[in-house]
Amino acid sequence: MTWDDVVVIAKAFPGVEEGPSYGTPGLKVRGKFLTRLRVEDDSLVFMEVGCDERELLLEADPQTFHLTPHYQPHPAILARLSHLDEATVRRFLERRWRTAAPKGLVKAFDAHAKGAGGGGAGP
Numbered sequence: 001m002t003w004d005d006v007v008v009i010a011k012a013f014p015g016v017e018e019g020p021s022y023g024t025p026g027l028k029v030r031g032k033f034l035t036r037l038r039v040e041d042d043s044l045v046f047m048e049v050g051c052d053e054r055e056l057l058l059e060a061d062p063q064t065f066h067l068t069p070h071y072q073p074h075p076a077i078l079a080r081l082s083h084l085d086e087a088t089v090r091r092f093l094e095r096r097w098r099t100a101a102p103k104g105l106v107k108a109f110d111a112h113a114k115g116a117g118g119g120g121a122g123p
Contacts, residue, residue: 001084003037006044009089010034013097014105027093032100035093041066043078046092048099050075 003025010016015029026036036045043066049057054077057065064083071078079092098106 001081001086001089003081005086006035006037006081006089006093009086010093010097012090013094013101014109015101016097029097029101030105034096034100037081038078041078041080042082043080044084044089044092045071045076046079046096047074047076048095049077049092 007018007027010027013029016034017028019026019028021028021033021036024037024039027034033047035047037043038045054065054067054075057077058067061083064079066078066080068078079088101109
């Protein structure tokens with residue numbers, strides 16, 4: 001997985017745009033943080049990850065998921081790009097997109113997905 005792959009996945013969600021975040025490549029939805037690339041360890045910052053889920057991920061797959069002291073108090077986890085797959089990236093990005101995007105954008109996305117025979121990528 002590369003940053004370019006992540007951008008393609010993220011742009012499937014309405015309102016997603018590229019823009020710098022803390023001096024690194026980032027993605028936002030209508031100006032709100034979606035994810036960013038941590039260039040120092042080639043990892044993505046995934047938000048909307050509670051403590052219990054985070055502990056499970058860290059234990060189950062420490063090759064992919066990790067944490068730094070900075071992110072410890074936040075509902076976030078770091079994930080190494082080289083170990084990620086498309087489905088995992090899509091799942092984490094959609095979760096964050098659904099909380100950061102305006103409600104009308106989410107409703108329109110869901111209505112379009114339902115009309116197209118889908119239902120979104122799921123939670």
